[in-house]
Amino acid sequence: MNSKTQKSSIAGPAGTLEIAVDLPAGAPCGIAVIAHPHPLFGGTLDNKVVQTLARAFVQTGWTAVRFNFRGVGASAGSHDEGRGELDDLLAVVQHAAPAGDRQVPLALAGFSFGAFVTTHAVARLQASRPIDKLVLVGTSVSRAPAAPIDSAMHNRTLVVHGEQDDTVLLVDVMDWARPQALPVTVVPGVGHFFHGQLPLLKNLVVRHLVSPAA
Secondary structure, three states, rough: OOOOOOOEEEEEOEEEEEEEEEEOOOOOOOOEEEEOHHHHHHOOOOOHHHHHHHHHHHHEEEEEEEOOOOOOOOOOOOOOOOOOHHHHHHHHHHHHHHOOOOOOEEEEEEEEEEHHHHHHHHHHHHHOOOOEEEEEOOOOOOOOOOOOHHHHHHEEEEEEEEOOOOOOOOOHHHHHHHHHHOOOOEEEOOOOOOOOOOHHHHHHHHHHOOOOOO
16 A cells, blocks of 8 residues: 555465555554455455555554455465355454454454455454444445344444446445445445545545444
8 A cells, every 4th residue: 555564474264365554653543454356356455445445544543454365466275255255354353353352443344345245254253342343335235145234333334335336236235235224325426446536435434433433
């Protein structure tokens, strides 16, 4: 993301996982783990939306941790249609914010396929540890079912979708969100990758991160 981005690797379920860490200016207020879009369609930790999410977290005092799913970049393994990728995400969370250290606030975020995987990570983690903030952008809900977000998480969750997204249709996201009464922030005239509107996306995420959860 910038010259100060720290790139390294950790041991993952299928071998090495490549990670990138960006630190805030002062003492971090927590750890944010951010998941990238679909590996088979060019998704990497350097995706512009993923970098925008990282910038929003860093600006508001979080340490932002991006990573490449298995089979992407320097990460070992091969694509596993979300199952292994969930294990990858959970491994990064355990590395960056170990379950035993419950004093460190944890945030999760994802874009597209990464948001889909993140919903399942929330479902897996929420019984054992608090998740302070959740950000889902362009959430993939049609190729594979995204997990519902527990109602107790709604006031800590931001779901953002482009009105003209032709990769994940807005109507499908609304069909996923409606039974949960989960609010969706719709950005008018914007497609899946938020071309020309990344600053707006960043501002929406920053506003969510600085707002207190009720």
